[in-house]
Amino acid sequence: MVTVGARPFPYTFEPATAALLVIDMQRDFLEPGGFGESLGNDVSQLRRTIAPTAALLAGWRAAGLPVIHTREGHLPDLSDCPPAKLARGAPSMRIGDPGPKGRILIRGEYGHDIIDELAPLPGEPVVDKPGKGAFHATELQSLLDRDGIRSLVVTGVTTEVCVHTTVREANDRGYECLVLADCVGSYFPHFHETGLEMIAAQGGIFGWVASSSDVLAVLP
Ligand code: C5J
Numbered sequence: 001m002v003t004v005g006a007r008p009f010p011y012t013f014e015p016a017t018a019a020l021l022v023i024d025m026q027r028d029f030l031e032p033g034g035f036g037e038s039l040g041n042d043v044s045q046l047r048r049t050i051a052p053t054a055a056l057l058a059g060w061r062a063a064g065l066p067v068i069h070t071r072e073g074h075l076p077d078l079s080d081c082p083p084a085k086l087a088r089g090a091p092s093m094r095i096g097d098p099g100p101k102g103r104i105l106i107r108g109e110y111g112h113d114i115i116d117e118l119a120p121l122p123g124e125p126v127v128d129k130p131g132k133g134a135f136h137a138t139e140l141q142s143l144l145d146r147d148g149i150r151s152l153v154v155t156g157v158t159t160e161v162c163v164h165t166t167v168r169e170a171n172d173r174g175y176e177c178l179v180l181a182d183c184v185g186s187y188f189p190h191f192h193e194t195g196l197e198m199i200a201a202q203g204g205i206f207g208w209v210a211s212s213s214d215v216l217a218v219l220p
Helices: 043-062 083-087 140-147 159-172 189-204 212-216
Strands: 002-004 011-013 018-023 067-072 126-129 151-157 176-185 208-210
Touching (some): 011 176, 018 043, 018 159, 043 176, 043 212, 176 212, 189 208
Parallel strands (some): 018 151, 067 126, 176 208
16 A cells, blocks of 8 residues: 545555546647637646656556546547537537547547657557546446556546546546646636645545645655
């Protein structure tokens, strides 16, 4: 067992039953010309997460621990995209429209893939998800069950949307989630801060919050 200094109290996990979850670090969210920017967001807000996540990935992999990546996106015929998701907001481009990095948020397109800096290594699972939560309509639960994973160290974007939804789903399924503040990000800094507070409030109602350096310090 190792213990990480965290909010609201130290987080203890067994490395053999822990996985690092990297949520939606895709060009569509982090680079200009993708889904995030089409919704009017300043994508540069998310870029501070890249360097600490890359350093954490390096340390986590060096410790021989499992990494799981996720990508939000839809089938080319949009059959897995709820009409409400397609219609919502006032985007300059809608999901499925052609953009500078390919069709917006469509599986197989350049923009849908993970940014070069955090590219998955061969053998690391990449879970494609149509929703905000990584458990909804995906194989994530069976992957975790297969490997006996009980603890999730959570990184990715965005704090209050896909990270939060996934942590809430995981919490209800009995996983213990540690969210790393420097490795998650939002287009809205105040949502980021409040989102982290919401996780750790009420005695850790959804989980724990720490920083990547806290985890790197205790890796075997
Ligand atoms: C959003 C996500 N924000 N990955 N997706 O639409 O958080």
